[in-house]
Amino acid sequence: MSEAQEQYLETAITNRRFKHADLQPLIQKHADVFQIEKLGESIEGRSISSLDWGNGPTKVMLWSQMHGNESTATMSLFDLFNFLKANGDEYDDLRALLKNQLQIKFIPMINPDGAEAFKRRNALDIDLNRDAISQISPEAQILKNTRDKFEPEFGFNLHDQQIYYNVHNTPKQATISVLAPAYNEATEINDVRKKAMQTIAGMNEVLQQVIPGQVGKYDDEFEPRAFGDNIQKWGTSTILIESGGYTNDPEKQYIRKLNFMIILNALHQIATKGYEQYSTEQYFAIGDNDLQLMDLILNEVLVPVGEKLYPVDLAIRRRDVTAGESYYMTSSVEDLGDMQVYFGIETLDATGLKYTEGKVYETEFENLDALNGEKAIDLLKEGYLAVKVKNATKNDLHGLPILILNTIKEYPSGWMTGATPNFFLTKEDKLKYAVVNGYLIDLDNPKSQEFKQRVL
Numbered sequence: 001m002s003e004a005q006e007q008y009l010e011t012a013i014t015n016r017r018f019k020h021a022d023l024q025p026l027i028q029k030h031a032d033v034f035q036i037e038k039l040g041e042s043i044e045g046r047s048i049s050s051l052d053w054g055n056g057p058t059k060v061m062l063w064s065q066m067h068g069n070e071s072t073a074t075m076s077l078f079d080l081f082n083f084l085k086a087n088g089d090e091y092d093d094l095r096a097l098l099k100n101q102l103q104i105k106f107i108p109m110i111n112p113d114g115a116e117a118f119k120r121r122n123a124l125d126i127d128l129n130r131d132a133i134s135q136i137s138p139e140a141q142i143l144k145n146t147r148d149k150f151e152p153e154f155g156f157n158l159h160d161q162q163i164y165y166n167v168h169n170t171p172k173q174a175t176i177s178v179l180a181p182a183y184n185e186a187t188e189i190n191d192v193r194k195k196a197m198q199t200i201a202g203m204n205e206v207l208q209q210v211i212p213g214q215v216g217k218y219d220d221e222f223e224p225r226a227f228g229d230n231i232q233k234w235g236t237s238t239i240l241i242e243s244g245g246y247t248n249d250p251e252k253q254y255i256r257k258l259n260f261m262i263i264l265n266a267l268h269q270i271a272t273k274g275y276e277q278y279s280t281e282q283y284f285a286i287g288d289n290d291l292q293l294m295d296l297i298l299n300e301v302l303v304p305v306g307e308k309l310y311p312v313d314l315a316i317r318r319r320d321v322t323a324g325e326s327y328y329m330t331s332s333v334e335d336l337g338d339m340q341v342y343f344g345i346e347t348l349d350a351t352g353l354k355y356t357e358g359k360v361y362e363t364e365f366e367n368l369d370a371l372n373g374e375k376a377i378d379l380l381k382e383g384y385l386a387v388k389v390k391n392a393t394k395n396d397l398h399g400l401p402i403l404i405l406n407t408i409k410e411y412p413s414g415w416m417t418g419a420t421p422n423f424f425l426t427k428e429d430k431l432k433y434a435v436v437n438g439y440l441i442d443l444d445n446p447k448s449q450e451f452k453q454r455v456l
């Protein structure tokens with residue numbers, strides 16, 4: 001199925017920050033094969049539409065992006081539309097099966113206002129996933145009304161999770177996490193929930209082949225206001241898919257492919273009742289989701305307090321902040337001390353290395369063009385962590401491995417919790433590593449990496 005996704009990739013979407021307006025022509029181009037219906041409008045007046053396909057007896061509904069900045073599955077749905085619409089290849093039998101057995105309703109981007117600002121909540125600042133009962137938001141009303149009218153047997157609730165989720169007590173990033181939400185406080189299993197669990201067990205089998213050990217299962221504590229839990233309660237077998245992180249996939253294009261694969265697998269299982277071969281035990285055997293990942297862990301850094309040096313593990317996270325169509329990273333020391341319960345996406349044994357402050361380069365540069373990656377590394381090697389640039393604007397984005405100052409003369413630094421990790425690691429007064437906005441740079445052997453920075 002991996003090849004099918006590449007073949008039918010919706011090439012108009014290439015990164016996570018697409019908007020409602022980008023999707024409208026893509027929805028319309030499918031009007032020949034899909035039945036398109038405008039379900040209503042968001043608070044700011046953006047349309048929310050469904051695309052229907054298939055004329056079989058079993059109804060399936062999939063909805064994505066109720067959190068505006070969780071867009072991975074939306075990308076996959078558009079790949080899937082291209083796939084379902086095509087014909088004349090080796091997948092014709094599969095399409096015919098799905099078409100004759102299923103009636104599928106897709107609702108991509110339930111929260112277009114949130115997507116516009118690339119934020120979680122809607123324009124009312126309500127978390128739609130806590131609005132299933134009160135339905136204060138029009139977007140929540142649309143989802144609830146559509147479900148009630150359609151009465152699907154299966155539902156797919158498509159989200160993204162933080163990249164810091166891992167499979168409990170392993171360093172493996174939870175690239176995909178799953179849940180068959182509970183429908184009551186007692187977290188009982190009825191036939192509706194059981195079918196969701198069985199289908200997930202089948203999806204997990206596919207995932208373990210491509211991302212072994214990187215599937216997490218969410219805790220099933222009942223959340224009375226959430227859509228997943230309530231849709232399960234209302235009688236639709238509901239499957240939560242959460243897209244997490246994957247190495248060197250900041251725009252989640254590989255995870256987009258994984259979504260395509262498992263959604264298609266699930267649809268096939270539903271069309272053939274293939275899920276019946278799986279057990280709830282297989283579902284419960286999936287590793288638990290946990291939140292133990294850090295972007296960078298520096299073990300045993302010597303930090304100075306008074307006259308003494310103390311060896312501490314520093315745990316650092318870098319978070320992306322949306323800036324127009326792109327983003328930059330801000331990083332901080334999340335915690336320090338004994339960090340053995342965490343795992344670093346990147347880890348350095350810093351035993352014997354000492355925390356050392358950097359300097360600001362004395363001479364001001366005219367503009368950013370006067371600098372490049374190589375020049376920046378040379379400056380780092382001389383102990384400079386920052387340069388002043390005259391003709392740069394605060395918050396302009398750049399990709400240099402050094403701090404660029406315009407409005408401030410000093411840059412933030414430190415190793416305590418909440419500090420911005422900008423410092424050097426030295427051994428016997430020799431500079432070994434630079435940590436620039438949470439990015440680790442080996443000064444003897446700098447690896448190629450992408451820096452998402454802004455002018456300070």
Ligand SMILES: [Zn+2]
Pocket residue numbers: 066067070159160
């Ligand atoms: Zn979400």
